[in-house]
Amino acid sequence: IDAALPALGARAAPAAPAPSGVTRTSPYRARLIGNHRLNQAGSEKDTRQIIFDLAGAGIAYQPGDALGVWPENDPRLLEELARLTGLAPEQLAGRDISRLTPAMLAFCAARAPALATGPARDAQAPWHKGWQLRDLLADYPVKASPEEWLALLKPLTPRLYSIASSLAAHPDQVHLTVNILRYEVAGRQSGGLCSRFLADRARAAALFIQPSPHFRLPADDVPIIMIGPGTGIAPFRGFLQERQARGAPGRNWLVFGEQRAACDFYYREELEALARAGSLHRLSTAFSRDQTRKIYVQDRLHEEGARLWAWLQEGACLYICGDAARMAKDVHVVLGQIIAAHGDMEADAASAYLDQLAAEKRYLRDVY
Missing domain, CATH: 3.40.50.80 (Nucleotide-binding domain of ferredoxin-NADP reductase (FNR) module)
Incomplete structure (x- = not known):
């Protein structure tokens, strides 16, 4: 369909919504009310429509904004990493254990000679292709003090997703379109921290609106x-x-x-x-x-x-x-x-x- 172009008017973004008091450091815990797979049978992907209930939250957003979601670690992964590090699962719960950073690799290589002569020297090693700290420690045990592990593991950070809805069409709701990252490392199930949290375990999540003033609709008559x-x-x-x-x-x-x-x-x-x-x-x-x-x-x-x-x-x-x-x-x-x-x-x-x-x-x- 390709209709005739209307006359153009002055470009003006819609008025910004009033602030709700919900921020990155003071998020709103919203109930998850929709988790639908968008792919049909035969697809190689797992892409979900995720819907949160905002009723009573006083949260407003504009099309183009992003939603910040605070992920939660998989309890099974916490238990596994706790065994490998000697930390308690509660100590790991608020840490980002999904990323294997260069600092983590250097820390472990300094304490595991076999690692220092293997993956740490080889940019094409398996750790470079989806390994997490759990995978590294499962194959290359490392001993360190609780204080050293806690200093190494950074706090969890929120993930940002483009909002896939309009409040005008879905009052009191916010929708996401999320690709669920899943893969296997040496027989161990792995993947995206936040995407798998949303797809597999979340009943609610702490969230906030991240405004995107650079990505706005123009005036109504502009194509x-x-x-x-x-x-x-x-x-x-x-x-x-x-x-x-x-x-x-x-x-x-x-x-x-x-x-x-x-x-x-x-x-x-x-x-x-x-x-x-x-x-x-x-x-x-x-x-x-x-x-x-x-x-x-x-x-x-x-x-x-x-x-x-x-x-x-x-x-x-x-x-x-x-x-x-x-x-x-x-x-x-x-x-x-x-x-x-x-x-x-x-x-x-x-x-x-x-x-x-x-x-x-x-x-x-x-x-x-």
């Missing part, structure tokens, strides 16, 4: 192009819900990608309903494993370069959310190519055009 593969779709679900609730006339174009359409098309029914209602004017998808040659969102953008350039010429805002290491870089390169080709510019001029869009807050990125 937007949203590029969000995988869990990068999260803030754009909130954008679309907010614009539908406000009856915003600006056109909305979502570019989404994942592995397979049959099992990894997150929020498909919602998006199709938004399209039928006239709130999602264009939906472009790239499912990398559905054909012999892998196709990604940057490939779809390249194919639709003329249309993208036309939207930009009409004043559209361009948003990217997702992986910073690869996707965002690849998309940035393709955007430069599209601007150069369809704007009849040299590469330097196309790069300057993107810089100007960023300066005008029309090229906004939420990458991680």
Whole structure:
């Protein structure tokens, strides 16, 4: 669907919500009321829609904000690491035991000669590919005092997730779209600290709103192009819900990608309903494993370069959310190519055009 472009108005972000008193250091313990797997049978991923109840909390957020979640350690892992370190599980509970840092490796290597001549010298060693402290100590026992362990292990820190909802559509709720990281190390189950907490054990969690003033919707009549593969779709679900609730006339174009359409098309029914209602004017998808040659969102953008350039010429805002290491870089390169080709510019001029869009807050990125 690609409706005619409305006239553009002045850009203005919605008014900021009143502060609730809930902060990183004074979080609100919210009840988890939804934990739904978004993937269908046959998927290689486990991506969840996580929903928290905010009723009575006085918490407000804007589309584009992030939710800070304080994770809790797996009691079984605490027991296991307690045996390996000699600490009590209660002493470990508030520590981040999921990360194997260079400082931890150096500490252990200084006390375990076998480790010093193995993984500590080899950048390609298994510890470098998903090992946690538990895995290291299980294979390379280390003796240290409780005081030394506690000085080494840093306090837990909150994890930030892009909010995947709008209060206008879901009053008293906040939604997340979370990829659950799971893998095996030497026969031991491992993975993401916070994602597995949310998926497997959480009944409630301490949370707070992390405002993202750099990642806001424009005025209602301004068209937007949203590029969000995988869990990068999260803030754009909130954008679309907010614009539908406000009856915003600006056109909305979502570019989404994942592995397979049959099992990894997150929020498909919602998006199709938004399209039928006239709130999602264009939906472009790239499912990398559905054909012999892998196709990604940057490939779809390249194919639709003329249309993208036309939207930009009409004043559209361009948003990217997702992986910073690869996707965002690849998309940035393709955007430069599209601007150069369809704007009849040299590469330097196309790069300057993107810089100007960023300066005008029309090229906004939420990458991680």
